[in-house]
Amino acid sequence: MAPVPKISAASLAEHREATRERILDAWGELLRRHGYEKITLAQVGAEAGIARTALYNYFADKEALLIAHTTRESATFVEMIRRELGGADSAAERLRRYIRLHLTDFAARPPIPGRDLMQVLAPEKYRELLSHTEMFEAPLREIIDAGAADGEFDTDDPAMTTALVLGCLFAERTPLSTGKHDLDKAVEHVTAFLFRALGCR
Incomplete structure (x- = not known):
């Protein structure tokens, strides 16, 4: 399981936004490499450096x-x-x-x-x-x-x-x-x- 990142941003809101952007960056990279159907949320979490369960706090x-x-x-x-x-x-x-x-x-x-x-x-x-x-x-x-x-x-x-x-x-x-x-x-x-x-x- 990917490690849960420490909060390093100045505020929780900034941290959430930074994490969201990292998830979207990871998604974009996987989409280009593999296509929509072959991507799993576990792959997205691993690429973004967050746990798959934490991913659901951002995207359903x-x-x-x-x-x-x-x-x-x-x-x-x-x-x-x-x-x-x-x-x-x-x-x-x-x-x-x-x-x-x-x-x-x-x-x-x-x-x-x-x-x-x-x-x-x-x-x-x-x-x-x-x-x-x-x-x-x-x-x-x-x-x-x-x-x-x-x-x-x-x-x-x-x-x-x-x-x-x-x-x-x-x-x-x-x-x-x-x-x-x-x-x-x-x-x-x-x-x-x-x-x-x-x-x-």
């Missing part, structure tokens, strides 16, 4: 771990997107950067081993997992709204346009993560396609 099961890890990774990525978009002086330039950032992230993440999560998770849990895409939608919707207001983009339905742009980007996820598509070519083609669709040059 593998599904909770998966959703928490995905949410954390998505939030970190969206923070980076907002930083990178900050210096752009037009909606078109922000959209150009948004496209490249998304596709670059897809290319940097190898596919998770095993079956697709849609085949593994219960339907309600899979829907909950997918809800993290709403984080990506917010900065993109701001770009589309600004471009429509300034006359850069030709759209009378920013909400639908946002959904269509995201759909186009996520269509490149598997081809890029598996190396089937070249990143630079994908960025060039997707950017050109979306800019034509938006009536933007």
